Amino acid sequence: MFAGLAEEQLVGIDRRMTSLSWAEGDALHVEGTPAEHLYLVATGRAKAYRTAPNGQEVVVELLGPGDLFGGLRTLGQEAYAETVEALTTVCALRIGDDAFRQILGEHPEVGLRVLEDTTALLAQARSDVTRQSTATVAERLAAVLLRLAEKFGEPAREGGTLIELPLSRADLAGMTGSTPESVSRVMSRWRKDGVIDAGRRWTAVREPRRLAEIAAAEA
Amino acid sequence: MFAGLAEEQLVGIDRRMTSLSWAEGDALHVEGTPAEHLYLVATGRAKAYRTAPNGQEVVVELLGPGDLFGGLRTLGQEAYAETVEALTTVCALRIGDDAFRQILGEHPEVGLRVLEDTTALLAQARSDVTRQSTATVAERLAAVLLRLAEKFGEPAREGGTLIELPLSRADLAGMTGSTPESVSRVMSRWRKDGVIDAGRRWTAVREPRRLAEIAAAEA
DNA sequence: CGAAATCTTGACATGAGTCAAACAGCGTGG
């Protein structure tokens, strides 16, 4: 995010940010609360979700180091639109309205970077809308797992990619716009077929290509 | 978008943009083409849609005067993610990569404005994801009609709000992630109940409150 | 080791997609 800035500039920026940390399960900020801070994840994982009128939680983003989230009155956000909850221990930097504007004034490149990030998120969200509207649960789940593997995965010793995240069936249901039961069914089938493997706090993709085929609705 | 700038600054900006126009049905830019321009709608209406793997068109945004769209390599967009098609005769200003950066350099406020817009679109898209995942077709359609009335509606002489847009059942299906048949069924019912009224090239919301109740899933 | 939470699996209900046929606007050409 701040790549390409000199050491002393970074120190200047750092002084204006507050470093905070949360434990697994804590909420970093809550949907509907007045939006006053931007956050930059330093370490750990978190999920951002919205609560639908019917009470279901829909996960709109998974956050890791380097990700920006939160909201500012300045940017037309009256209140936080999502609740962000720590999935592991999380450290993040918090920045206020005025400090953000200052930094943007001093370092225009940073503004462009933020715009770039936001644009990418928009593209992501729209692709989610499209998939949600046209794909089946299995296709959506395959796409989600591939994305997770891409962003959070590490090579597993048994082969394939390991996603070490404490995601419950309910979380996965929230990401696919489905239910824990449906997710469980689909994953059981895949496990039987050897496409994936999963425990309580992790998931492994054994055959990415099969998953990709499923996600592309070629089956 | 450029509110608050002096006359001569506007002239300077204007010189770097190309003014273009399209007829109803024309594509302003096509999904998958290299992204090289940003556009600002001057007059007319257009729809932005993505084509799902199964061939269905999902409308992700309706554009009117003042709306920004398109994409730039600079912002991390390799290719346009959507096709934008004119719903009426459309005039828009086109701006290239370098010019955009120049303007941002000269007028930082504009950058903030763009970021603000993008943030709003992101919030919109995420709210769409949430609704898509949890609401029924009727609820989604009600929400879409209310949004259209809000953005494009004008008071109708018969009472209620008139949306003068050439939207086919297929377009509405694209916006609700559904099918023309389902949309037709729901709208027939509402017409019978006097909640809305519709012809080929227009739709009128007669009882916004009933629609709002439906959208909020209170029925 | 036991209770609480989570996951799995089954049986069932239903919203909404698909296919198909009848219908209505609307422009075109005789």
Next chain:
DNA sequence: CCACGCTGTTTGACTCATGTCAAGATTTCG
């Protein structure tokens, strides 16, 4: 100016994916 045909809409009958409810298995943690 009217009839024809094209295109989009409406309505019906049927099917299927997926949500719901419920019971049993498994894991976690106090």
